[in-house]
Amino acid sequence: MNDSIVFGQYIYRNSFMHKLDARVKLISLVLMMIGVFLIPKDHFILLGIAFLIPILAILFSKISLFKYLKSLKQIAFVMLFSFVFQLIGNHNGELLLKLPIQFTVVNIAIVVLALIIYFIVRKYLPFKFLIFVLLLIGATYLFRYPIYGHIIHSFDFLIYQEGVIHGLFLIGRVFVIILASTSLTLTTKPTDLTNALEWLLQPLEWIKIKTSIFAMMISIALRSIPTLFNETNRILKAQASRGADFNESSLKEQIGQMVSLLVPMFVISIKKAEDLADAMEARGYIPGEKRTRLVKMTFKVSDYMVLGAILLLFVLLILGKCGVYAL
Amino acid sequence: MGIDFQNVDFKYAKKATTKQLDQVSFSIQEKDEFVMILGQTGSGKSTMVQHMNGLLLASGGQVRIFDQNIIRSKKLKLKPIRRHVGLVFQFPEYQIFESTVLKDVMFGPKNFGKTKEEAEQLAKDACQLIGIPSDLLERSPFNLSGGQMRRVAIAGSLAIDPDILILDEPTVGLDPKGKDELMDLLVDIQQKTHKTIIMITHDMDIVANYAKRVLVMNHGKLVYDGTVQELFENESHLKQYNLDLPTSALLAKGLKEKGLLDYQRLPLTKSQLYTAIVRGGEDNE
Ligand SMILES: Nc1ncnc2c1ncn2[C@@H]1O[C@H](COP(=O)(O)OP(=O)(O)O)[C@@H](O)[C@H]1O
Numbered sequence: 119m120n121d122s123i124v125f126g127q128y129i130y131r132n133s134f135m136h137k138l139d140a141r142v143k144l145i146s147l148v149l150m151m152i153g154v155f156l157i158p159k160d161h162f163i164l165l166g167i168a169f170l171i172p173i174l175a176i177l178f179s180k181i182s183l184f185k186y187l188k189s190l191k192q193i194a195f196v197m198l199f200s201f202v203f204q205l206i207g208n209h210n211g212e213l214l215l216k217l218p219i220q221f222t223v224v225n226i227a228i229v230v231l232a233l234i235i236y237f238i239v240r241k242y243l244p245f246k247f248l249i250f251v252l253l254l255i256g257a258t259y260l261f262r263y264p265i266y267g268h269i270i271h272s273f274d275f276l277i278y279q280e281g282v283i284h285g286l287f288l289i290g291r292v293f294v295i296i297l298a299s300t301s302l303t304l305t306t307k308p309t310d311l312t313n314a315l316e317w318l319l320q321p322l323e324w325i326k327i328k329t330s331i332f333a334m335m336i337s338i339a340l341r342s343i344p345t346l347f348n349e350t351n352r353i354l355k356a357q358a359s360r361g362a363d364f365n366e367s368s369l370k371e372q373i374g375q376m377v378s379l380l381v382p383m384f385v386i387s388i389k390k391a392e393d394l395a396d397a398m399e400a401r402g403y404i405p406g407e408k409r410t411r412l413v414k415m416t417f418k419v420s421d422y423m424v425l426g427a428i429l430l431l432f433v434l435l436i437l438g439k440c441g442v443y444a445l
Numbered sequence: 446m447g448i449d450f451q452n453v454d455f456k457y458a459k460k461a462t463t464k465q466l467d468q469v470s471f472s473i474q475e476k477d478e479f480v481m482i483l484g485q486t487g488s489g490k491s492t493m494v495q496h497m498n499g500l501l502l503a504s505g506g507q508v509r510i511f512d513q514n515i516i517r518s519k520k521l522k523l524k525p526i527r528r529h530v531g532l533v534f535q536f537p538e539y540q541i542f543e544s545t546v547l548k549d550v551m552f553g554p555k556n557f558g559k560t561k562e563e564a565e566q567l568a569k570d571a572c573q574l575i576g577i578p579s580d581l582l583e584r585s586p587f588n589l590s591g592g593q594m595r596r597v598a599i600a601g602s603l604a605i606d607p608d609i610l611i612l613d614e615p616t617v618g619l620d621p622k623g624k625d626e627l628m629d630l631l632v633d634i635q636q637k638t639h640k641t642i643i644m645i646t647h648d649m650d651i652v653a654n655y656a657k658r659v660l661v662m663n664h665g666k667l668v669y670d671g672t673v674q675e676l677f678e679n680e681s682h683l684k685q686y687n688l689d690l691p692t693s694a695l696l697a698k699g700l701k702e703k704g705l706l707d708y709q710r711l712p713l714t715k716s717q718l719y720t721a722i723v724r725g726g727e728d729n730e
């Protein structure tokens with residue numbers, strides 16, 4: 119087995135964050151998520167305090183900031199759009215900026231063309247997101263000064279103070295949550311995470327839901343991903359050797375070639391599932407039966423301290439929300 | 446020149462400190478060779494053969510296949526190369542996906558632009574070469590025995606009619622009889638078609654019986670390129686590369702240690718051992 123392809127983002131280090139109990143990290147993340155959404159609108163000070171938590175987590179993880187920023191990249195487009203929507207939609211507060219926008223045939227054509235070119239060549243571009251933002255700014259600029267053509271439609275693009283502030287607050291919120299959940303996934307093994315989840319869902323056993331079965335299913339699914347990934351790779355290469363090249367074929371051929379990947383993957387998955395089921399049964403696994411653990415999860419002093427601190431912050435926030443004191 | 450490697454380096458992970466291929470140089474003719482690649486598990490054999498049809502691209506050095514320089518380039522089309530060099534993976538039966546044996550074997554030729562009729566003919570020829578009885582052609586490949594499925598998969602590559610056929614451990618998991626049958630077929634195909642056949646194997650008896658030329662890999666390096674006899678007679682090398690002796694050679698050595706047999710050349714195959722024993726008997730008389 120080669121272990122170069124590990125599912126998830128877990129990166130091994132010997133750090134405080136890695137040693138922290140997975141349950142503590144999971145509970146903290148859940149509380150963070152709730153907490154961040156309970157923060158009163160546009161309260162940047164509280165958001166700043168919330169922001170400190172993932173920052174501390176990053177500092178104590180011995181993992182470079184770059185890895186965290188990578189996960190932000192995936193959601194950058196969503197953040198950009200929610201910001202733009204706030205800018206357009208929120209008309210409260212002081213008027214900050216008034217951009218007259220005039221659509222003409224020519225500038226619409228240019229912008230559409232630019233976007234099409236962007237989406238075609240984006241595969242090969244570095245700094246995709248930055249270029250996209252520049253493209254948007256360029257488009258706005260173009261619409262302001264219609265050089266040629268007859269104006270089809272014109273309106274004023276108004277930017278209000280609250281739009282900007284609220285947009286920033288929204289981005290800040292998402293930012294905090296993404297950083298916090300990335301801290302969890304970067305520093306916690308998927309198996310620890312499922313164990314923590316199982317522990318957290320224990321109360322469901324009272325209403326006769328077998329959480330252990332679900333946890334086992336999740337563990338197996340996670341464990342299977344790298345294996346299946348390797349197998350897919352192998353079948354892809356084997357079929358490529360028989361001339362099924364997904365890069366050098368027409369779309370129609372590619373659909374036929376898809377079948378040559380899917381059927382073997384089904385066969386392999388089912389075979390592996392059967393083997394695994396047999397192996398589990400042979401070792402006495404009975405679904406839903408009470409099981410002992412190889413690694414007992416135990417809370418350490420540091421776990422209690424972190425959990426305590428997070429709980430304290432959360433309770434303070436709730437009390438403030440309930441009006442016990444002014445936030 | 447068929448395949449030509451010059452100081453080829455390769456790493457799976459960019460940042461890794463160990464290379465999976467390390468300064469590998471050799472060349473193999475496009476016709477009439479029968480090369481076996483040996484080496485312990487993880488020594489880079491599979492990695493090396495995947496460079497031979499452009500599935501992996503070298504990170505250093507030069508790979509030339511049929512005088513085409515294989516480099517990372519958008520312009521380079523790899524399909525024509527795979528038309529010349531066929532690669533059969535380990536456990537190739539997993540690549541089978543069609544509803545009948547014939548259709549599955551036709552997949553390759555069809556991908557390389559053959560018409561249905563041409564593909565069918567090529568597939569039938571390939572099946573015959575590898576010894577698949579014609580009454581199996583319309584059967585579902587998923588109901589065949591392991592050995593038969595293996596042959597169908599090999600036929601799938603053979604049908605493309607490559608000049609060079611590479612097989613990654615084709616005999617692994619077959620019973621002894623199946624192994625010998627498959628090897629005899631491969632030798633037969635090689636003699637009939639004059640294709641160059643390259644195969645990876647762990648089975649020293651197969652090496653002793655069938656190999657003309659042997660390449661040995663060790664920790665990503667090509668450490669031996671020569672004849673079988675020379676390889677097995679150098680014991681310190683064998684130990685160093687973690688290779689075993691063929692069964693007949695082991696037996697011969699054991700007999701020699703006990704003073705029961707004497708020979709100049711280490712017998713590697715059953716028939717060589719037999720000759721050595723018979724001749725020894727004659728000498729004593
Ligand atoms: N897809 C892969 N990703 C990363 N490492 C790999 C991959 N395939 C093989 N390796 C590594 O490369 C080395 C050589 O492997 P391989 O060529 O398969 O050896 P062999 O076929 O001689 O057993 C091994 O150390 C193996 O772990």
Ligand SMILES: [Mg+2]
Binds near residue numbers: 490491492535613
């Ligand atoms: Mg191998």
